[in-house]
Amino acid sequence: MFGLLNRWLGLGEGGLIEGEILGINMRNALIQKYNPRHAIERARDKVAAKRALEAAGIACTGTVAVLEDHQQVADFKPSRDMPDAWAIKPARGSQGDGILLAVRREGNTWYKGSGAALPEDMVMHHIQKVVDGGFSGDSAAEDAALIEPLIIADPALSRIVPEGLPDLRVISLHYTPLMAMVRLPTIESDGKANLHQRAIGAGIDMETGRITRAVVKGTPITHHPDTGVNLIGFEIPGWKRVLELASRCGPAVGLGYCGADIVLDVNDGPLVIEVNAHPGIEIQNICQAGLKSRIAATGEDFR
Amino acid sequence: MIGRVGQIWANATPQVRRPFYIGLAVAAVLAVLVGLGVANTETFLALPSSFEGVASSQAIWGLKPSNLLMVLPLGSFLVVLARSFIGLKAFGLFTPMLIAVAFLQIGPVMGPVVLCSSVLVGMIVTPPLLKLRMTRVGFLGVLISLIVLVLAGLQQMLDTQLQVDAFPVIVCALCVERWWKQWGKDGAKPAAKMAFNTFALALMIEFVMVSDFALALIDWSPLLMPAVTGVAIAILGRYRGLRLSEIGRFAPIWLERRRRAKAAAAEAEALPDGVEEDRREGLPDTRRVPEPERVPQPEPILEPPRLPRRAAYRKPQFRPLHRSHGMVLAALAGRAPPLDGMWVIGSRDELRPGARRRVPQIDPDRGALPRPRLVASGGRTVAEWAEEWPDDELGGRPPIHNAWVIRRVEDV
Numbered sequence: 001m002f003g004l005l006n007r008w009l010g011l012g013e014g015g016l017i018e019g020e021i022l023g024i025n026m027r028n029a030l031i032q033k034y035n036p037r038h039a040i041e042r043a044r045d046k047v048a049a050k051r052a053l054e055a056a057g058i059a060c061t062g063t064v065a066v067l068e069d070h071q072q073v074a075d076f077k078p079s080r081d082m083p084d085a086w087a088i089k090p091a092r093g094s095q096g097d098g099i100l101l102a103v104r105r106e107g108n109t110w111y112k113g114s115g116a117a118l119p120e121d122m123v124m125h126h127i128q129k130v131v132d133g134g135f136s137g138d139s140a141a142e143d144a145a146l147i148e149p150l151i152i153a154d155p156a157l158s159r160i161v162p163e164g165l166p167d168l169r170v171i172s173l174h175y176t177p178l179m180a181m182v183r184l185p186t187i188e189s190d191g192k193a194n195l196h197q198r199a200i201g202a203g204i205d206m207e208t209g210r211i212t213r214a215v216v217k218g219t220p221i222t223h224h225p226d227t228g229v230n231l232i233g234f235e236i237p238g239w240k241r242v243l244e245l246a247s248r249c250g251p252a253v254g255l256g257y258c259g260a261d262i263v264l265d266v267n268d269g270p271l272v273i274e275v276n277a278h279p280g281i282e283i284q285n286i287c288q289a290g291l292k293s294r295i296a297a298t299g300e301d302f303r
Numbered sequence: 304m305i306g307r308v309g310q311i312w313a314n315a316t317p318q319v320r321r322p323f324y325i326g327l328a329v330a331a332v333l334a335v336l337v338g339l340g341v342a343n344t345e346t347f348l349a350l351p352s353s354f355e356g357v358a359s360s361q362a363i364w365g366l367k368p369s370n371l372l373m374v375l376p377l378g379s380f381l382v383v384l385a386r387s388f389i390g391l392k393a394f395g396l397f398t399p400m401l402i403a404v405a406f407l408q409i410g411p412v413m414g415p416v417v418l419c420s421s422v423l424v425g426m427i428v429t430p431p432l433l434k435l436r437m438t439r440v441g442f443l444g445v446l447i448s449l450i451v452l453v454l455a456g457l458q459q460m461l462d463t464q465l466q467v468d469a470f471p472v473i474v475c476a477l478c479v480e481r482w483w484k485q486w487g488k489d490g491a492k493p494a495a496k497m498a499f500n501t502f503a504l505a506l507m508i509e510f511v512m513v514s515d516f517a518l519a520l521i522d523w524s525p526l527l528m529p530a531v532t533g534v535a536i537a538i539l540g541r542y543r544g545l546r547l548s549e550i551g552r553f554a555p556i557w558l559e560r561r562r563r564a565k566a567a568a569a570e571a572e573a574l575p576d577g578v579e580e581d582r583r584e585g586l587p588d589t590r591r592v593p594e595p596e597r598v599p600q601p602e603p604i605l606e607p608p609r610l611p612r613r614a615a616y617r618k619p620q621f622r623p624l625h626r627s628h629g630m631v632l633a634a635l636a637g638r639a640p641p642l643d644g645m646w647v648i649g650s651r652d653e654l655r656p657g658a659r660r661r662v663p664q665i666d667p668d669r670g671a672l673p674r675p676r677l678v679a680s681g682g683r684t685v686a687e688w689a690e691e692w693p694d695d696e697l698g699g700r701p702p703i704h705n706a707w708v709i710r711r712v713e714d715v
Binding site: 005016019021023024025026029095196218284285288289290302 | 322387390488489538542543544545546549552553555556559560
């Protein structure tokens with residue numbers, strides 16, 4: 001009777017491997033199997049993840065400072081310690097909450113991309129709020145503020161977007177990159193590379209690094225709506241390096257199944273910004289290919 | 304329409320069919336149980352005070368108040384089903400069943416009325432409350448007193464006793480809080496959808512709880528219900544196939560593939576004589592449209608073009624530099640001079656047109672670079688916590704540029 005039930009539920013011999021699309025149930029099972037608790041915690045904390053990545057020799061975005069408690073915040077003076085262009089991120093923030101970007105500096109005043117001024121006390125107030133845990137979900141009472149130099153996108157990529165920083169998402173299982181997409185900001189998405197905010201998701205061919213398909217909110221497109229550049233066939237510069245970085249990210253943090261967020265810097269080429277322990281499955285709709293069949297091709301038995 | 308659905312169905316893969324059957328089966332069983340529960344309801348509109356001291360769950364459905372606890376295992380079972388087979392997302396795992404308990408205590412119609420009115424009031428007062436910048440505990444406290452205020456007002460208005468105890472009040476307050484958090488995270492529409500799902504799930508749990516089946520199970524032995532649901536969750540909770548909602552979500556993949564296959568098949572079969580245009584639906588459009596002009600693509604270069612033979616070898620001239628020349632000074636200091644305005648060509652590939660060339664980066668004296676500091680005023684430096692920070696003077700690299708320096712055309 002138990003065997004019958006298992007077969008009916010698709011848990012029998014062939015039932016687990018069959019099929020092409022990875023559903024959320026199966027994704028959760030994979031995460032439970034391969035991503036240990038402590039590694040997920042580490043991936044969630046940007047500072048800890050960055051330390052682990054750098055220890056493994058993976059190129060990450062630079063660091064200006066890490067402010068972990070109020071003592072350090074009190075000793076920090078933006079006019080003395082901050083470069084001309086920077087990004088402040090909460091270590092445990094989610095979905096881009098609490099990220100502040102400055103693109104240029106005049107005297108002791110910085111300016112956001114939109115042109116709004118950021119005087120020194122405003123910067124300090126933001127840092128204070130980050131360290132107080134104001135952007136860190138519900139659980140954390142305290143958080144660390146991570147200050148990084150601003151990343152300027154590779155000109156090949158920044159040419160096709162009106163504003164904002166495009167980023168690549170590569171999903172990999174152990175050392176095998178499985179599927180990749182690039183998220184291109186639009187004016188409608190306010191320069192954010194977030195698919196929910198109508199940024200473009202573009203599927204990338206794993207072998208050649210060329211864009212095969214671009215989607216905005218479920219509608220396929222061929223050209224960027226704001227710049228009019230043809231996206232199909234666009235080749236990501238330094239694709240081999242991207243794959244190499246992506247394949248080493250997960251094991252460096254301790255994750256078996258992960259999604260690496262990679263940006264292309266104008267000077268340093270591909271850099272890892274974040275490793276995600278719970279990567280979404282929307283990428284299948286964007287690449288129009290199933291993750292499950294690719295995972296099965298690596299020899300995974302889904303038990 | 305039906306034929307079309309049938310056609311799609313015939314082409315569906317087993318990965319789609321199985322979850323569809325399972326989801327439909329789960330939905331059908333739930334619908335039957337809910338129907339039984341609704342049929343079992345004796346009165347819908349009665350107010351709790353009209354039962355003369357008898358608990359409303361007992362008076363309306365014959366469910367003893369001591370058995371209200373049985374809602375919890377049943378509720379969690381139903382939430383698991385709805386979540387992993389159908390894909391309904393609700394506020395948390397426990398909220399729907401807590402709401403269901405509240406509904407059972409107040410009544411099938413009055414329950415939702417009380418819940419909706421108190422949640423509505425909570426939603427209206429939350430924005431000004433958030434502006435006061437209270438802590439979470441303070442916020443919840445204010446919310447609870449407000450909800451009790453609304454409940455007391457409702458009792459006075461309806462001239463009845465709602466028999467509301469502490470439990471539903473807390474549930475209402477938590478609902479409001481969850482709603483606001485979700486709103487802030489995802490926006491109004493997904494949050495409203497989730498709230499609706501929670502509400503629907505709570506109603507479903509309520510009516511499944513009072514169906515003949517569940518009541519008989521409890522009557523038989525109170526131990527039976529938790530045992531049965533526990534075993535059922537343990538078996539069904541291992542389901543790893545697609546959810547019913549995901550079939551719709553990923554349908555474009557299958558549909559697109561089918562369309563392409565069809566197009567490829569149609570292309571293979573030739574058009575009948577005298578027909579030049581193919582305008583059938585779902586097939587590639589072969590109407591004569593002036594083809595868009597092809598964008599000239601740069602031709603791939605297979606091998607670097609052979610360079611003409613250079614002029615005869617000239618012996619490099621030795622030209623002494625002045626003592627104060629930058630290169631001399633740099634050589635004296637034991638470092639290579641900074642290169643600027645030049646390309647560094649490290650390999651043959653970089654000579655190809657369009658290749659990315661490295662601009663020489665002056666490797667400054669790393670010791671003189673200001674180290675990133677954790678604490679600005681002379682605290683720990685990064686090097687103290689990051690062992691991998693290169694500590695040696697030259698960053699582990701020889702001070703020689705291993706490259707060809709090109710200054711003139713003849714150098715190439």
